[in-house]
Amino acid sequence: MNITYDELGPSYILNVYNPKNNLRAFVVVDNIARGVAIGGTRMASDVTVEEVFGLARAMTLKNAMADLKHGGAKSGIVADPRIGNKEELIRTFARAIKCINDHYLPGPDMGTDETCMAWIKSEGTESVGLPKEIGGLPLDEMGSTAYGLICAYMIMSEYRSYIDHDTVVIQGYGNVGRKTAEMLSEQGLKIIAVADSTGGIYKKDGLDLDELNEVKDKHGTVTKYPYSVPIKHDKLLTIECDVLVLAARPNAITMHNVADVKAKMILQGANLPIAPEVEAVLEEKGLLNMPDFVANAGGVITAAVEYAGGSEDDAYRKIRKTIKNNVIEVMNRSTSENITTRKAAMKIAKEKVISAMKYV
Ligand code: NAD
Numbered sequence: 001m002n003i004t005y006d007e008l009g010p011s012y013i014l015n016v017y018n019p020k021n022n023l024r025a026f027v028v029v030d031n032i033a034r035g036v037a038i039g040g041t042r043m044a045s046d047v048t049v050e051e052v053f054g055l056a057r058a059m060t061l062k063n064a065m066a067d068l069k070h071g072g073a074k075s076g077i078v079a080d081p082r083i084g085n086k087e088e089l090i091r092t093f094a095r096a097i098k099c100i101n102d103h104y105l106p107g108p109d110m111g112t113d114e115t116c117m118a119w120i121k122s123e124g125t126e127s128v129g130l131p132k133e134i135g136g137l138p139l140d141e142m143g144s145t146a147y148g149l150i151c152a153y154m155i156m157s158e159y160r161s162y163i164d165h166d167t168v169v170i171q172g173y174g175n176v177g178r179k180t181a182e183m184l185s186e187q188g189l190k191i192i193a194v195a196d197s198t199g200g201i202y203k204k205d206g207l208d209l210d211e212l213n214e215v216k217d218k219h220g221t222v223t224k225y226p227y228s229v230p231i232k233h234d235k236l237l238t239i240e241c242d243v244l245v246l247a248a249r250p251n252a253i254t255m256h257n258v259a260d261v262k263a264k265m266i267l268q269g270a271n272l273p274i275a276p277e278v279e280a281v282l283e284e285k286g287l288l289n290m291p292d293f294v295a296n297a298g299g300v301i302t303a304a305v306e307y308a309g310g311s312e313d314d315a316y317r318k319i320r321k322t323i324k325n326n327v328i329e330v331m332n333r334s335t336s337e338n339i340t341t342r343k344a345a346m347k348i349a350k351e352k353v354i355s356a357m358k359y360v
Contacts, residue, residue, distance in 0.1 A: 002050050003049070003050060003053045007354065008030065008031050008057070008060060008350070008353055008354075009029075009030040009031040009056075009057070009060065009072075010028050010029060010030045010031075010053060010056060010057075011029045011030065011031060011032060011103075012029050013026055013027070013028050013029070013049065013053075014026060014027040014029070014097065014100060016093060016096040016097070018092050018096070021085060021088055021089060021092060023077070023079075023089050023092045023093060023096075024077070024078040024079075025075060025076060025077040025078065025093050025096070026049050026052060026075065026076055027052075027073060027074075027075040027097055027100065027104055028049065028052050028053045028055075028056040028073060028074055028075070029056070029071075029073040029100065029103050029104055030053070030056040030057050030059065030060045030071065030072045030073055030074075031060045031071045031072055031353055031357075032071035032073075032103050032360075033071060033353060033356040033357040033359070033360045034063065034064055034068070034069055034070060034071050034352070034353065034356045035068075035069040035070045035071055036070060036071065036102060036103060036104065036105055037056075037059065037060075037063075037070060037071035037072050037073035037103060037104050037105065038059065038063060038068070038070045038071075038072075038073075038105050038107055038128055038300060038303055038304060038307070039055065039056055039059040039072055039073040039074035039075070039104070039105075039106070039107065039109075040055075040074060040075075040106065040107045040108055040109025040110075040112070040129075041074075041075045041076070041077060041093070041106040041107070041108070041109055041112045041116070041120075042055070042074065042075070042076050042077070042109040042110050042111055042112070043076075043077040043079055043081040043086075043089075043090075043109075043110070043111030043112050043116075044076070044078075044079075044080070044081065044110060044111050045078060045079060045080045046078075047076035047077070047078055048076070049076065051076070052074045052075065052076040053074075055074040055109075055271075056072050056073050056074040057072060058072070058271065058272075058292075058293055059071075059072030059073060059074055059300070060072025060349075060353060061293050061345075061346065061349040061350070061353075062293040062297050062300055062349075063300060063304075064349045064350075064352040064353045064356075065293055065294055065297065065326060065345060065348065065349040065352070066297040066300065066301050066304075066322050066323075066326070067322060067352070068300065068301065068304045069304075070105075070304055071103075073103070073104045074109070075093075075097070075104070075106055077089060077090070077093055077111075077112075081110075081111035081112070086116075087119055090112070090116050090119045090120060091119050091120075091123050093120070094106075094119065094120040094121075094123035094124075094125040094127075095123050095124075095125070097125060098123070098124060098125045101125050101126055105126055105127060105128050105307065106120055106125075106127045106128075107127065107128045107129040107300075107303050108129040114129055114130055114131045114136055114138075115131065117129045117130050117131075117136070118130055118131050118134060121134070126307075128303040128304075128306055128307050129303055129306070130306065135306070135309075136306055137302050137303075137305065137306040137310075137311075137312055137315055139298075139299050139302040139303065140175045140179075142302065142312055142315065142316075143179035143180075143182075143183065144298040144299050144301070144302040144315060144316075144319060145175070145176045145179075145180075145269060145296050145298040145299045146176055146179035146180040146182075146183050146269070146298070147179075147183065147298050147316060147319055147320075148295065148296060148297055148298025148299075148301070148319045148323045149176075149180050149183075149245070149267045149269055149295055149296065149298070150180070150183045150184065150187065151298075151319060151320050151323040151324050151327075152267060152290050152294070152295040152323050152327050153184070153187075153243065153265070153267055154324070155323075155324050155327040155328060155331075156265055156288050156290060156327060156331075157265075159288060159331060160264070160265075160288060166184075166188075166189040166190070166242040166243055167189070167190050167192045167206075167240075167241040167242050167243070168181070168184050168189050168190065168191045168192065168241060168242065168243045168244075168245065169191075169192060169193045169194070169236060169237075169239050169241045169243070169244050169245070169263065170191060170193070170194040170195070170245045170247060171194075171195055171233075171236060171237060171244070171245065171246050171247060171248045171252055172195070172196065172245075172246070172247035172248030172249070172269070172270065173194050173195065173196040173216060173222050173247075174196070174247065174248075176247040176269040176270075176296075177194070177196075177245060177247035177248070177269065178213070178216075180245050180247060180267070180269060181194065181209060181245075182209055184243065184245075185209050189242075189243065190205075190206035191206060191207050191209060192204060192205075192206055192207070192239070192241060193207075193231060193236055193239050193241075194207065194212070194222050195222065195231070195233055195236045195248075196216075196221060196222050196223075197248075198220075198221040198222070198223050199221070199222070199223040199230060199231075199232070199233070200222070200223075200230065200231040200232065200233060200235075200236040201222055201223060201225050201228040201229070201230060201231060202228055202229050202230075202231040202236075202239065203227060203228040203229070207225065207228065208227075211225065211227075212225050234257060237252060237253060237257060237260075237261060238257065238260040238261060238262060239262065239263075240262040240263075241262070241263050241264075242263070242264050242265060243263065243264070243265045243266075243267060244261070244263035244265070244266050244267070245266075245267045245269055246266065246267070246268055246269060246270050246273035246274070247269035247270055248270055248273070249270060249273070250270065250271065250272045250273060251272070251273065251274070251275060252270070252273040252274065253266075253273065253274045253278055253282070254275070254278055255277075255278055255281070258278050258281045258282060259281075261282065261285075261287070263287065264287060264288065265287065265288040265289070266282065266287060266288070266289045266290075267290070267295060268289075268290065268291065268292040268295050268296060269292075269295075269296050270292065270296070271292050271293075271296070272292060273292065274289075276340070276342050276343075279291070279340055279341070279342055280340050283340050283341065289341055290327055290330065290341055290345075291330075291341055291342040291345045291346075293345065293349070294323070294326050294327065294330055294341075294345050295323065295327070297319075297322065297323065297326075298319045298323070301315065301318050301319050301322060302315040302319070304318075305318055326345075326348075329348060330344050330345045330348065333347065333348060
């Protein structure tokens with residue numbers, strides 16, 4: 001196992017195995033100084049404990065940065081989420097982790113959803129990201145992550161002198177990308193290109209989102225939108241635009257394509273869409289950037305509000321206040337210490353965790 005232990009954690013790793021149904025799973029509890037940890041349960045046949053540790057640490061920093069009274073953890077179930085006995089595996093997992101429920105609250109992640117969280121809760125293990133009918137806040141329907149990105153965009157825009165006629169390119173037209181497109185469009189911005197896993201489309205004068213959404217819902221792809229030109233995945237990232245939204249996968253921008261990126265601002269909806277050393281190159285070019293764990297925290301903020309018994313309005317209010325304050329703090333720290341926004345954000349988040357660790 002290739003895990004580096006440092007001043008934050010991980011606290012412990014719970015391995016779960018049940019020979020009856022071949023459940024193999026693990027929970028990495030990274031740091032709980034700020035309170036019971038929130039972090040998703042990833043179900044994938046190739047999920048590894050190292051990957052889950054990386055995600056658990058990201059949750060420690062994201063939750064602290066967002067000032068949530070929660071630590072960071074994550075779990076992995078080693079199975080294909082399309083298999084027939086998914087419910088049985090999830091329920092077995094729920095019973096197995098009940099003993100650490102004071103330390104860990106599972107939530108949805110790749111391969112799991114709100115129904116899985118309801119199964120976990122019905123086994124007597126608390127979880128977040130529940131269906132509306134049993135007290136959950138529907139974060140995808142609410143567009144929580146997209147809303148947080150818009151809040152980040154508003155503040156970041158104040159650090160440069162454009163507002164009118166902004167053009168937007170979106171990589172990833174799923175839950176996060178689509179809602180972000182809609183919300184930016186409501187702010188008067190023009191969405192000129194989008195891509196999903198099947199390919200991309202470009203239209204200089206702007207895409208009509210109502211028509212695009214109809215096409216996407218009907219055909220399951222954006223590429224069938226008729227009034228546009230096709231664009232390859234790699235070319236989409238190099239279109240000249242004001243705002244580039246990354247809402248698909250890790251490592252979208254790398255050392256290979258960083259020189260060709262012509263956007264003026266990047267909104268990181270995805271987790272780790274740009275490695276830190278590549279972000280440094282972009283910021284050196286003068287591009288405005290905000291690390292993923294600062295800008296895309298809207299989802300986990302909503303989960304924390306749900307756990308505390310709050311409403312949708314409470315969640316929006318908290319997202320707005322938290323992300324606006326954090327973007328300002330990160331921009332100021334980055335400028336005053338002449339470091340990248342990621343280094344600034346890491347310092348701020350780590351300080352919050354370490355100061356909480358004095359009391360436990
Ligand atoms: P999703 O599966 O709904 O959407 C992902 C989209 O990316 C899909 O449209 C898919 O077709 C597209 N895609 C895949 N590969 C692509 C490629 N090479 N080029 C262009 N598009 C591609 O997922 P989501 O919930 O929207 O999450 C997107 C990212 O944001 C993930 O990395 C996720 O971890 C992260 N994230 C999501 C949330 C949330 O609230 N859902 C919160 C924080 C972070």
